[in-house]
Amino acid sequence: MDSKKKIFWSIFSLVLAGLTIWAVLSQSKGISIGEIVKSAADGNKYWLSCAIVSVALYIILEGVAICAILDGVGYKRSAARGLLYSTSDIYFSAITPSATGGQPASAYFMIADGIPAGIATATLVLNLMMYTISVVVLGIISLFINYRMFFEFRTISKVLIVAGFIILTLFSLFFLSILRRGDKVFGVLAGFLTFLHKKKMIRKLEPKLKKLEDTKTEYMECSNLVSGKTGVMVRAFIWNFLQRASQIAVPAFVYLTLGGEGSKALSIFASQCLVTIGFNCVPVPGAMGVADFLMVDGFTGLIGRDEAFRVDMMSRGLSFYICVALSGIITLVGYIILKRRKKA
Numbered sequence: 001m002d003s004k005k006k007i008f009w010s011i012f013s014l015v016l017a018g019l020t021i022w023a024v025l026s027q028s029k030g031i032s033i034g035e036i037v038k039s040a041a042d043g044n045k046y047w048l049s050c051a052i053v054s055v056a057l058y059i060i061l062e063g064v065a066i067c068a069i070l071d072g073v074g075y076k077r078s079a080a081r082g083l084l085y086s087t088s089d090i091y092f093s094a095i096t097p098s099a100t101g102g103q104p105a106s107a108y109f110m111i112a113d114g115i116p117a118g119i120a121t122a123t124l125v126l127n128l129m130m131y132t133i134s135v136v137v138l139g140i141i142s143l144f145i146n147y148r149m150f151f152e153f154r155t156i157s158k159v160l161i162v163a164g165f166i167i168l169t170l171f172s173l174f175f176l177s178i179l180r181r182g183d184k185v186f187g188v189l190a191g192f193l194t195f196l197h198k199k200k201m202i203r204k205l206e207p208k209l210k211k212l213e214d215t216k217t218e219y220m221e222c223s224n225l226v227s228g229k230t231g232v233m234v235r236a237f238i239w240n241f242l243q244r245a246s247q248i249a250v251p252a253f254v255y256l257t258l259g260g261e262g263s264k265a266l267s268i269f270a271s272q273c274l275v276t277i278g279f280n281c282v283p284v285p286g287a288m289g290v291a292d293f294l295m296v297d298g299f300t301g302l303i304g305r306d307e308a309f310r311v312d313m314m315s316r317g318l319s320f321y322i323c324v325a326l327s328g329i330i331t332l333v334g335y336i337i338l339k340r341r342k343k344a
Contacts, residue, residue: 051253065239072232118219129175143274152301
């Protein structure tokens with residue numbers, strides 16, 4: 001059933017991607033994919049290279065962040081392993097409605113590498129917490145760069161951005177409480193399993209409770225280690241902050257690639273920070289459609305509607321569609337290699 005769900009969401013995401021691209025192009029008054037590709041080919045190669053490097057850093061730095069946390073609790077893993085943890089998270093987060101949809105996939109590869117389930121869970125919770133905090137911090141920084149940009153958005157966009165600020169802040173506090181009070185969370189899970197057993201929805205309760213207790217022990221061991229190591233927390237935040245900033249910087253580099261004014265590039269970056277906060281609260285795979293709407297809405301007041309469409313299509317093509325496709329390929333290759341090793 002789990003495989004069927006993954007296939008369903010993959011197909012659904014492909015259809016949604018096609019509809020999103022069609023909708024954006026139909027609203028852009030004659031701008032085509034061919035024209036966008038030609039604009040990229042004829043554009044400034046230096047800034048295009050910066051955009052491509054930023055996309056690569058977005059993929060790589062999540063793996064670096066996860067490995068930094070694992071290293072801090074005694075589970076050192078290679079950069080190649082970290083890349084697989086990252087790409088599996090990015091790919092499955094992009095094709096599922098939840099932004100945390102990639103966490104189980106990442107945990108699967110971590111556990112397959114010999115990392116205990118509790119350690120993997122606590123690591124991913126901490127990484128997700130720092131990821132969320134980084135988005136909020138970047139949003140605050142954007143307001144210092146140019147707070148007037150917020151008022152250039154339409155009302156619906158403003159609502160999404162404010163809702164995003166509130167939801168992401170609450171998520172950060174929630175993740176922190178899980179990390180510090182994981183015992184209560186596992187208590188709730190144990191109660192839920194007992195309830196399902198009483199309703200005869202699951203069998204053999206004791207083995208499941210024993211497995212949950214073992215996971216809880218590993219999780220609490222990891223969370224206690226991390227809570228006592230400020231350096232691990234700081235490094236996790238820095239890597240996540242740089243990861244988010246690298247992706248958010250792509251539209252600014254694309255704008256410069258297309259011959260945009262250098263003086264407006266920072267405002268494009270700041271606007272994209274708010275856009276990212278806005279689409280993070282919407283349960284749509286990869287925020288497809290929503291992200292495009294917010295980007296065009298935010299960029300139009302800075303660079304005009306036609307240019308906003310070009311920047312949106314080109315930057316989303318690089319930082320989302322190509323990024324997700326590449327992540328999916330790497331994840332698939334990693335999965336095949338893992339299966340072959342198990343058989344051997």
